[in-house]
Amino acid sequence: MAARRALRFTAMAEGSSIGSETLGQINDEVRRLTAAYPKLALPTLLGDLVEVQDLTFQLLEHGRVKPSQARELYLLAGITSGMLAKASHDLGNPSAAMMQARTAFVCADNADHHAMRAWVRSLQSLISYWAGRPGEAADYAALGQGAVGDVRGTTSVWLACLSARAHSLLGNGEATRTAIRQVEEARATVEPDDLDAFGGIMTFPLPRQLYYVAEATVQLGEDAALGESQSEAAVSAYRDATEDEWAFGDQAGAQTDLALARIARGEIEGAAEAVRPVLDLPVEQRNFGIVSSAQRVHAALHGAGRRSSGGAAAGLRQEIEAFTATPTSALVR
Structure with a gap:
């Protein structure tokens, strides 16, 4: 609670213009949360996630933001919204999860971040898959794969894995096997990107690939x-x-x-x-x-x-x- 209060105070103290300390603190907090999300129980993280999302939204809505700062802030807002989409999914609320995911996609668009767009499509596929909509899950995975282009981070592996899972639930053996081959091809050409650098929920390691x-x-x-x-x-x-x-x-x-x-x-x-x-x-x-x-x-x-x-x-x-x-x-x- 004290750390959250310090973050808000820094943002207020730097005034309506976003300063380097505020942006740096938000970046550090988002990185802490992305690393922690796969390891810690959701109730311990939820308050911090909501706090950071609210702060990034307020700064984007009311602060004086330079173009370079806006791009970084939109990316951080997108990552935080993506984690809150996952949180809503983890609580069994696919409607709220998809709403947060769409917000994350808008943020990715405003950041003009190609890999983040693909990551959100992956998240939407995951939400649809567990909501019992495998056809929709396959469609979102295909959307992400179609938009990957020059993305060489581990999101490309995640998308292929999601496609394999969705098609298996649909009973399409040929499509499942094709997707599994794509998984191996994507892993062989991975070049970690800036999303992978956040770690945790933003990257797709080999054990997770084996599980999918x-x-x-x-x-x-x-x-x-x-x-x-x-x-x-x-x-x-x-x-x-x-x-x-x-x-x-x-x-x-x-x-x-x-x-x-x-x-x-x-x-x-x-x-x-x-x-x-x-x-x-x-x-x-x-x-x-x-x-x-x-x-x-x-x-x-x-x-x-x-x-x-x-x-x-x-x-x-x-x-x-x-x-x-x-x-x-x-x-x-």
Whole structure:
């Protein structure tokens, strides 16, 4: 709270013209938040995100901003709005998430930042995917890929991964496999850009790529053994990830994908072992994506022939029901 107050005081003290100290402090705060978002529970970050977005909006609306400062400030406002879009998504509100994402895209346009435009399209694809609209998710991924052009940062990898996941949910095997090939091609030509330099939520590291590809393969359902091996690779990558690569939500997603792959192979006890770390997460980390992933495991246990799996399946279903009954959104009003 004291740091937030200091940031606002600096902005006020420099007057209606934005000074270097104000812009520098906002930049530092946005970088702190982008690095923290994948690692910390949302309730600990939400107040700071709202504060920074409000401050950037006020400065853009009422401050005297030089053109070079305006471009940087619009980029910072876009990144903050993008994180708040992700926050709304994590709280299970896709409408608010998409509203924030559209604001982020307007900011990217005003900053004339090509990579940021592509990053927001990625975010819109993610929101649509988890909202149960895979066709829309595929369309947003295609929009982003069509606009990538000279973008060589890791956003290009994210877009291809999103395309693979969306098409797998649509049951389009050929499009899924094509997108997975595009993932490998994009990774091979990556040149980190200024968005990657922010780190955290603004970059797309290899463990996250492995998780998305595994999820696409598992959802497509054509090769359960391949889905299991890819999921194991993703889980292992998160186990060995550096601090900059680790994200509790994506790690949980990899664990649930491994559980789904094992259920498809009839290995209920193995599935229970895979999903155990997810079910042990505290309420403040049970965001919408994690809860939805756990519900997929619950639905798979009800699949054809799973009712005869005995007490292990029934017990696991009960645990998942208890886990999903109290999501993170219950803590935020």
